[in-house]
Amino acid sequence: MTSRLVAHLGAQNVAGATATALAGHIRALILDGRLTVGERLPSERSLALELRRSRSTITRVYGILESDGYVTRLHGGSTRVTLPRTPLAPDAPEQESAIDLSIASMDSTPGLYDATVRSLPRLAALRGTSGYSLRGLPELRDAVARRFTQRGVETSADEIIITSGALNALNLVLATIGRRGERVLVEQPTFPHALEALQRHGYRMLPTPVDVDGWDARHLTDVLLADRPHLAYLIPDFHNPTGATLPDLERQRIATTARSAGTLLIVDETTAELDIDRGWAPLPMAAYNPHAITVGSMSKIAWGGMRLGWIRAEPSLITRLLAVRPSFELGTALLEQCIAVELLADMPALTAHVRERLRAGRAAVIDGLDAIEGIRMPQTAGGLSAWVDLGAPVSTQLSLAARERELLLPPGPRFATGGVLERRLRIPITLPPDRTAAAMHRLRLAWDDLHGGTVPRPEELPQTAVI
Known part of the structure; x- marks a missing residue:
């Protein structure tokens, strides 16, 4: 092994x-x-x-x-x-001056302050309660359910649990239905912390390829039928990190095959609302597979500081999730839930802000990469990032070189299961344009260092979360 x-x-x-x-x-x-x-x-x-x-x-x-x-x-x-016990070298970059491209998240929506003010009467009305809400506020579950219904899959509040973010939701699902030693189908590349969660729950990975052009649907369905994994973890909308979207026909085929194979689908919709100019809107995977478990989040459409997410699942599974949840969490913060009710009431304004910010961020990345010969920027219709092609397997080397230029940049293999994808690099399109321009300047310097053979051996590099 x-x-x-x-x-x-x-x-x-x-x-x-x-x-x-x-x-x-x-x-x-x-x-x-x-x-x-x-x-x-x-x-x-x-x-x-x-x-x-x-x-x-x-x-x-x-x-x-x-x-x-x-x-x-x-x-x-x-x-x-272990890690070296010696302190950082005097010339090592300070965290405050570094630009962190391991985080693909926007600043808060302009409507967050007003939504917070409007939410205060609702919060005040809850002061006489215990302060705990294991399932989530009824009005917020109603709002989340309505959003699913608007997107094409009929949903009731009984099929919704409010969680402290999408990763929290995934961990709750795995704590409830996980089976150590079983296999799970995962996209390659994919969200690194989802891989870590699956590994922590004892799953063995079955990778299926995704690129900027989309999925190899035949490979994916062949793996489902041949290996019959217990779970499949998928990001079908503005896939993280490639930005690809799974077409409706392939969604239907994969959902149907998963049902035949006895595989439970865990569908991550954290990035589903991050549209710039895709030009079409697919149905949620749950429209094709009633057993699909969907997780979502407010952090990418409102603010990373709003640690609020949800799970959509069949009522029978909701009951099981509620039985497990108190073992590690008693509920989600009430203030954030009250704010989320206000934000979801005005989704057109929220998504318009997201579209404007992502368009500006994408343009800044395109401008920056135009000045770096050898790096190819793919078409990116939305999502968190651009999955760029470096033209050679140098992603880890470039990441280390970038550190010397005070740029924190996770390499392509960070998003994979087996040391592959060294030709690829994820660059967020979520930062403000001026911050992105500064990051692209540092990336160009690191690229020149790498190809000029002047990359020094790093003595320290902090472990980074990739968001």
Whole structure:
């Protein structure tokens, strides 16, 4: 069985690498957070067998990592991931001055303040209650259900739970229906923290490819029928990170195949409302599969600081979710729920703001990448980001070079299951244009450093969440 380390490295990516280069690849995985502090690495013998290298080479690799402070080793025992204890070098970039492209989220909608003010009487009326709302405020569940109905799938409030964000919703679903050791179909690339949640619940990944041009629907349905995974996690609208949208015909085919295979669909609609100029609106996946579980969020359409999401599912599953939820959470903040009721009452204004901001952000990324020879910007009709083509497998190297230019930039493999996608890079289109222009300038400098051979060896790189 392939170890997590080799799955992230990709044996083909490090074939023939020197011990120093192989240590550098592993260090990059640690610094990017793909290998976690305290995680046990394969033994020298096991890693040598997996990579088809001599044991002396692997001994040298682990020795380099140990001397640099990235692993600890016990004689005759385990090798575990750690981080250097030395402080940052004096010339290391401060977090305050760095531009963080690991976060693809906009600032708040202009209507957030007014919605907050309008929500206060509703909040005041709740002061006589316990303050807990396990299922969510009835008026907010009604508003979320109406939005599903408007988009083409009849929904009642009984099919809705309000959660503290979409990732919280996913974890609640997995805590309720998860089965350790089972298989899950995931898109490649996909949202990294969803992968981490699935791994934490003991799932084995079955990747299916997605690119800016869309899904390989035949591959996806073949995997469903051949492997019959317990779950499939999909982002069909403005896919994160590619920006692709799954057409209605393919949605119907995949939804029908999943039902035949006995696979439960978990559909992430966090990005579903982030339209710029797609020109068409598909039906939600739940319209084609009544058993589909849908998670959504306000964070991308209103403000990242609003940690509020929802689950749409069959009433029988809602009952099970409500039984599990108190074990780790007693409900979602009432103030945020009251604000969300006001915001959802004026979706046209909210989506118009989103469209305007994303259009400006996309234009700024296009302008910035035009000045960098060799990076291709794909067509991007909406969503959080552009999934750019670097023309060569240099994403991790560019990410490390960008760090030296005070630019935090997760590499393509951060969005994959097995050390692949080194030709790709996710660039958010959600930042204000002036901030994006500054980021693209730093990216150009890092690109020049990389191709000029002046990239220094980094001594530290913080683990970053990718949003």
